[in-house]
Amino acid sequence: MAKFEVGDLVKINEDKIGFVGWNKNKCMNLKEEDGYLGIDLLTDTMGFTAPVKEDECTKSSIKEVINWWREKSEETEKRLRQAYIAKSEFDKLQGENKTLKELLRIYL
Structure with missing residues (x-):
C-alpha cells in the first residue's frame, strides 16, 4: 500500500x-x-x-509553502528595489551627460 x-x-x-x-x-x-x-x-x-x-x-506542511513564497517574494522585492535605484542613477547620469554635451557645444 x-x-x-x-x-x-x-x-x-x-x-x-x-x-x-x-x-x-x-x-x-x-x-x-x-x-x-x-x-x-x-x-x-x-x-x-x-x-x-x-x-x-x-x-x-502548508507552513513550508508559505515560507518558500515569503523568501521568493523578498527576493523579488529586493531585485525591484535594485532596479529602481539603477534606473534613477541612470536618469541622473543622462541629465549630467546632456548638460556636459551642452557645455561642450557652447565651449567649442
Whole structure:
C-alpha cells in the first residue's frame, strides 16, 4: 500500500513542495504498488512532475509553502528595489551627460 494518498502535501528535494496528484497512472501502466507519484507543484516551476519515486518524498506542511513564497517574494522585492535605484542613477547620469554635451557645444 502506498504511504502517500492523493491530496497529501509532500516535499521533494529541498525546494519542491506539492500535492500528490496521483499514485496510480493507467496511461503509464503504473500501479499504486509501484511506488510512483504524480505531484502538482506549489513551488519551483508551479507545474506537474511525474513519475516521482515515493521514497524521494517526505511529508510537508502548508507552513513550508508559505515560507518558500515569503523568501521568493523578498527576493523579488529586493531585485525591484535594485532596479529602481539603477534606473534613477541612470536618469541622473543622462541629465549630467546632456548638460556636459551642452557645455561642450557652447565651449567649442
